[in-house]
Amino acid sequence: MRTKTAFGFLAVPLGTAPLLVILTFSVLLFLALKATLFGLPLGLLLFTGFLNYTFALLDSVINDDAEPPVLSIEMMNPVSAPRSLVLLALVLVAFFTSQAAVYWFGAALGVIAGIGCAAILPALLAIQAITGSTVQAFNVLTAVRLIGRLGADYATLVVFVVAATLIGMFALSLAILPTLLKLAIAMYLWLASFCLIGGVVRERGDDLGLEDAWTPERFESDEDADQERLRTQFVDRIYAEWRGGAHANAWQSVMERVGQGANVLVELEWLYERIARWPDPRLANRLAREILPRLLAARRNGEAVDMVRARVRADPQFRLQSSGDLLQIVGLVRDAGDRPTARTLLHDFDRFYPDDAARTAATELIQQLER
Numbered sequence: 001m002r003t004k005t006a007f008g009f010l011a012v013p014l015g016t017a018p019l020l021v022i023l024t025f026s027v028l029l030f031l032a033l034k035a036t037l038f039g040l041p042l043g044l045l046l047f048t049g050f051l052n053y054t055f056a057l058l059d060s061v062i063n064d065d066a067e068p069p070v071l072s073i074e075m076m077n078p079v080s081a082p083r084s085l086v087l088l089a090l091v092l093v094a095f096f097t098s099q100a101a102v103y104w105f106g107a108a109l110g111v112i113a114g115i116g117c118a119a120i121l122p123a124l125l126a127i128q129a130i131t132g133s134t135v136q137a138f139n140v141l142t143a144v145r146l147i148g149r150l151g152a153d154y155a156t157l158v159v160f161v162v163a164a165t166l167i168g169m170f171a172l173s174l175a176i177l178p179t180l181l182k183l184a185i186a187m188y189l190w191l192a193s194f195c196l197i198g199g200v201v202r203e204r205g206d207d208l209g210l211e212d213a214w215t216p217e218r219f220e221s222d223e224d225a226d227q228e229r230l231r232t233q234f235v236d237r238i239y240a241e242w243r244g245g246a247h248a249n250a251w252q253s254v255m256e257r258v259g260q261g262a263n264v265l266v267e268l269e270w271l272y273e274r275i276a277r278w279p280d281p282r283l284a285n286r287l288a289r290e291i292l293p294r295l296l297a298a299r300r301n302g303e304a305v306d307m308v309r310a311r312v313r314a315d316p317q318f319r320l321q322s323s324g325d326l327l328q329i330v331g332l333v334r335d336a337g338d339r340p341t342a343r344t345l346l347h348d349f350d351r352f353y354p355d356d357a358a359r360t361a362a363t364e365l366i367q368q369l370e371r
Contacts, residue, residue, distance in 0.1 A: 005199070005203065006156070006196065006199070008199075009061065009192075009195045009198070009199030009231055010195065011328065012057070012061060012068060012191075012195040013057070013068075013188050013191035013193075013195060015067070015068045016068075016187075016189055017067065017068045017069065017070045017071070018057060018068050018069075020185045021050070021071050021187075022184050022188055022191070023184065024071075025046055025049075025050050025187060026043065026184040026185075026187060027048055027180065029043060029046050030179055030180050030183060032046065033179070035268070036182050044358055045076060048191060049071070049075050049076040050187070052075040052076070052244050052245050052246070053069070053075050054086065054190065054191060055190060055194075055240070055244050055246075056069045056075065056241065056244060056246040056249055057069060057194060057195065057198075057243075058125070058194045058195070058197065058198045058238060058250070059198070059237055059241050059246070060198075060207050060249070061194075061195050061198030061199055061202060062198045062201050062202050062237070063202075063237065063253060064202060065253075069246060069249045072245070072247070072248055072249075073214045075244070075245045075246060076245075090182060096160070098127050117156045120143065120190040121161065122158065122161060122197050123143040123146050123147055123154070123196070124143065126146060126197055126200070126201050127139070127142055127143065127146060128240075129144070129319075139203045142350060149204070150200065150204055150249060152344065153200050153203075153204060154200070156196075156200075157196060157200060160192075160193065161193050162194055164189040164190075164192065164193050165189075166184075167189060168185065168189045168190075171185045171186065172186065175263050175305055177371070206335045207244040226301055229271065229362050231274075234257060235271070235274045235275065236252060237253070238253055238275070238283075239252050240252065240257060240276070242278075242280070242283055247282075247283075250283065251283070252287065254271060254283075254287070258290075264294070265294045265298070266293075268290055268294070269291060272284060272288055272291055272307075274285040274316075275287060276310065276316070281311070281314040281315040281318070282315075283312070284314070285311060285314075285315060285318050288307055288308075288311050288318070289320055289321045291307065291319070292304055292307060292308065292320055292325060292329065293321070293322065295307070296325060296328055296329070302331050304329060304332065305329070305332050305333055305336050305338075308329050308333060308341065308345070309333070309338065309341055312341050312344055312345065316344055319345065320353045323349075323353040323356045323357075323358040326345060326346075326353075326356060327347065327358055327361055327362060327365065330342045330345050330346055330365055331365070333345070334365075334368075338371055340364075342369055343369050343370075346362055346365060346369070349362045349363075349366075362370050
């Protein structure tokens with residue numbers, strides 16, 4: 001990686017949105033520290049939120065988004081932070097491993113243990129970012145392949161992570177620096193490390209070959225196999241964003257991908273087919289609301305009925321965006337003999353479509369279905 005490119009990635013945390021996160025979290029964390037024991041809940045909330053934002057920023061760099069992500073309320077939810085919890089566990093393991101080495105074997109071996117942890121951490125984060133799989137991130141064969149294929153770029157990552165750690169520790173130890181500034185420096189170095197990891201993954205993505213992480217064989221190199229690999233990687237990234245709580249960013253990434261395709265409906269359909277398998281139905285519901293009006297316009301009524309049935313089974317609260325499209329679908333479902341699904345779609349019509357002009361037509365349909 002060229003030096004100019006590397007500095008570009010290191011400057012990403014200084015953009016408006018990440019810089020606001022750094023400044024805001026520094027102030028709030030400072031207040032939590034001042035509150036001592038009473039500030040512990042706030043500190044934990046800030047810590048998990050910052051880790052969630054870290055991964056959202058990493059995904060943004062990998063995806064080459066035009067702007068860094070903005071912090072959302074969803075990112076502050078600790079329950080939706082599996083990647084963050086794994087990272088926290090890794091950091092704690094690295095800390096206690098190095099401290100144990102210092103205690104048992106002296107400072108020299110403690111430093112070696114710390115550098116060893118820093119050397120493997122970028123590989124784990126890169127694999128997890130690409131695949132969205134925590135299990136795959138701990139696949140030793142995958143990590144070795146990634147390190148080997150990145151070569152000098154991976155050495156650059158390790159050097160920067162070690163240097164950032166040492167600089168951060170030195171800054172925190174300086175009594176002359178205000179606590180707010182210490183926290184801001186530490187947060188910048190943390191985000192910069194992730195941005196550099198994401199930048200290396202983005203620049204060298206074609207060389208990584210992580211599609212063969214589970215088996216020794218390589219995927220076929222024909223056009224269909226390449227397209228399938230790219231689609232899988234994209235859905236994995238969206239899954240990681242969604243599980244990390246960055247729902248708005250995930251949806252924006254989906255719509256950007258759809259807009260780049262030659263056929264919007266085709267792009268939406270293959271995305272829906274993958275995402276409909278997730279246990280959380282919300283993103284599949286949003287895709288279905290985009291797809292169904294297009295299916296109706298194309299007179300693909302049978303497919304529209306099948307999709308609506310599937311969405312109602314997954315989430316009885318599913319409704320279409322437009323009341324007109326909903327009434328059309330209800331008629332098709334009724335004509336297909338599925339009156340229970342039709343009644344479910346019309347249930348609480350006023351709540352989903354308040355003061356809607358189609359209320360009279362909906363009432364008539366409800367009366368017909370109750371006969």
